[in-house]
Amino acid sequence: MTISKELKTGIIAIFAIALLVLGVNFLKGNSFFGGDDVYYAYFSNSGGVVGSSSVIVNGVEVGKVLKVELTQEKDSSKRVLISFNIQDDNFRIPRSSTVEVGALDFFTKGMIIQPGGDLSKGFYNPGDKIQGVVSVDIISQVKSYVEPINQKLQKMMNSVDGVIGSISAFWDTTATSSLEGSMQEVKIAIKRFGNVAIEVEGMVQSEKVQLHNILRNVDEITTNLKLSNDKITAIVGNTKKITDDLVTADFKTVIGDAQKTIKTMNDLMKNASEGKGTLGMLLNDQKLYDELVNTNKELQNLVNDLQLHPERYVHFSVLGAKTKGVPITKIEEKKLRKLLDSVP
Secondary structure, eight states, X not given: OOOOHHHHHHHHHHHXXXXXXXXXXXXXXXXXXXXXXXXXXXXXXXXXXXXXXXXXXXXXXXXXXXXXXXXXXXXXXXXXXXXXXEOOTTOOOBTTOEEEEEESSSSOEEEEEEXXXXXXXXXXXXXXXXXXXXXXXXXXXXXXXXXXXXXXXHHHHHHHHHHHHHHHHHTSHHHHHHHHHHHHHHHHHHHHHHHHHHHHHHHHHHXXXXXXXXXXXXXXXXXXXXXXXXXXXXXXXXXXXXXXHHHHSOHHHHHHHHHHHHHHHHHHHHHHHTTOHHHHHHHHOHHHHHHHHHHHHHHHHHHHHHHHOGGGTSOOOOTTXXXXXXXXXXXXXXXXXXXXXXXX
């Protein structure tokens, strides 16, 4: 069978067009024959990532960035939407993973997936939207490290400039004049110190006699103290003896005896207040108290009646007459009169 030139040309053209489409698709980041899983991730900015940038997992390229576009989201962390694919059939993105965009090295930008270790949350499905973060590039890190050093160098240079300016100003004509004036003031001050020293010397000369008298009095005082050394020693010895006696005194025994005495008194007062013992019965027996009061009253009445009518109780014999009463002897009569005289 003979194939015409036109058919050959058509077949070659179709093959070339298919090869071109597949090549363009491959250059865009898709697999050569397609069929890759596509995911989406939100970022606050693109981090310099463009289409066809690599998707890296643990240093290995597993996919490509397909498209970078702006969104109308109000959330500032979702201003850029990046679509990317995973060409490795053996890799799935855990939900605990972190997706970053930024510098892969000094010259290359791309997307980095940090797989999470917690697989209990499951995996993202193709078409899911993931919240990503923008990593700090190496240049920014270096800049953040160098910036404080640069500021310190600037301050140091300003300080050096100030020191150089001060040294320059010190040696100009005005500074030289000021230095000469300062030296002149130093000379004047030294001269004044000399005058003061001369005045002090004159004062010492004028007060020399007074100082001599003071020193003589001090010498006399020390002499008297030396002569009285024995008396002072005796006084100190007596004082030491008194303090030694006080230290060696048996205060502990005295205090113990006093405590025992106080305890005995407390027990005695407690027993008396509770009605125990003779003293307690005397203090707390109301009947005995009433009987003592009544006896005292009757005794007082008896004494009063005896003073008013002694003939009722005492037998007196006047001129041979006889009076009724209790007969007593002369001695008993004398004692009775003495007792009556002592009663108020």
